[in-house]
Amino acid sequence: MLNIKTFVFNPFMENTFVLYDETKEAVIIDCGCMYENEQNELKNFIQNNNLKIKHLLNTHLHLDHQFGNAFAYNTFGVLPQAHQRDEKLIDNITSQAMMFGIPQRVEAQKLGGYIADGDEIKFGNTTLKAIFVPGHSAGSICFHSEADKILIAGDVLFAGSIGRTDLPGGNFEQLTDGIRQKLFILPPDTKVYPGHGPSTTIDKEVRTNPFF
Numbered sequence: 306m307l308n309i310k311t312f313v314f315n316p317f318m319e320n321t322f323v324l325y326d327e328t329k330e331a332v333i334i335d336c337g338c339m340y341e342n343e344q345n346e347l348k349n350f351i352q353n354n355n356l357k358i359k360h361l362l363n364t365h366l367h368l369d370h371q372f373g374n375a376f377a378y379n380t381f382g383v384l385p386q387a388h389q390r391d392e393k394l395i396d397n398i399t400s401q402a403m404m405f406g407i408p409q410r411v412e413a414q415k416l417g418g419y420i421a422d423g424d425e426i427k428f429g430n431t432t433l434k435a436i437f438v439p440g441h442s443a444g445s446i447c448f449h450s451e452a453d454k455i456l457i458a459g460d461v462l463f464a465g466s467i468g469r470t471d472l473p474g475g476n477f478e479q480l481t482d483g484i485r486q487k488l489f490i491l492p493p494d495t496k497v498y499p500g501h502g503p504s505t506t507i508d509k510e511v512r513t514n515p516f517f
Contacts, residue, residue, distance in 0.1 A: 307431055307453040309498065312347060315339040316407065317369035320500055322457060323350065328429030331356040334448065334457050335364055335500060336373035336385070339411065344376050351381070359428040362420070363387035364459025364500060365442040366394040367472070368401040368411070375414035384417020386426075388437065388444030390474070392416055420446060433457075436487050440480025441468030449491065456497045456507070462488060464497075464505035467516050481516060489517075 312321040314337040321338060325331035331351070338344045351358065358381040363370055366387050371394075374385040394401075398413045420426070422437030426448070433448040441460045445468070448457040460468035462484055470477040493508035511517070 307450060307455065309455065310350060311498070312338070312343070312350075314343045315369055315372050316405075318501055319369040319372075320498065320502075321347065321373070322498060323347075323356070324428075324431070324433075324457075325354070325356050326429040326431045329354070329356050330359050330429035330431075332360040332362055332426065332428050332433070333358060333377055333381075333383075334362045335370040335459065336361060336377045337369055337371075338373035338376060339407075344373065344380075347373070347377075348380055358383050360426055361385045361417075362426065362433075362448065363391070364447060364457065364461070365445045366391035367442060367460070368394075368398050368405075370459070370500060371395065371398065371414070372411060375412040378414050385414055386418045386420050387416055388421065388446050389419045390439070391442050391444030392419075394442070422446070438480070438483035438487055439474070440470055440476045440478075440483055441474075442472070443474035445480075447488065449495075454492060454495045456488065456491060456495050458488070458497050458499045460500040462497060462510060462514075463499045463501065464503050464510075465514060467514070468500075485517065 319337035361383040
């Protein structure tokens, strides 16, 4: 059975996820902890539940989704993985933060590997499949567990909305086409965990999302 723990971190109210199953093997997705209290909250949960972090995954590399990657690497010894097209967003994370009024220096963490469309990420008895859906960023990917009927959607699809497309690498038509062709074909009862805000389902978004 797959368990999902959601943390809401940093000034952007970003959702960080820890996924783990009965084996206690786990992955962190979009490690956004920026402040010490947030880092401690994540670390304490992992330690208190005796979890072994096998992968550090990113749906994309906008700054709010990678704030905690260096911390996670230094603490758990796992390097982040993301789509290669987003790799260029790592080096300017501090300047990005300053643009959003975040004065402190944010430590960048280079990737340890790339994730491509269709790749499978395994931990314990769980398999996540990467689904490449660019348009919010050039390298946006979602992670789907067919067995558990869950989708970690990053900033591709939200409850009642979609990711913004006015940032570098954004493309409205590409994003909406990708959602229709790759996400809306998933089972209707698939639970969707976005990068911000509450969870939803594929069925609800197909029926009610105003962008479609």
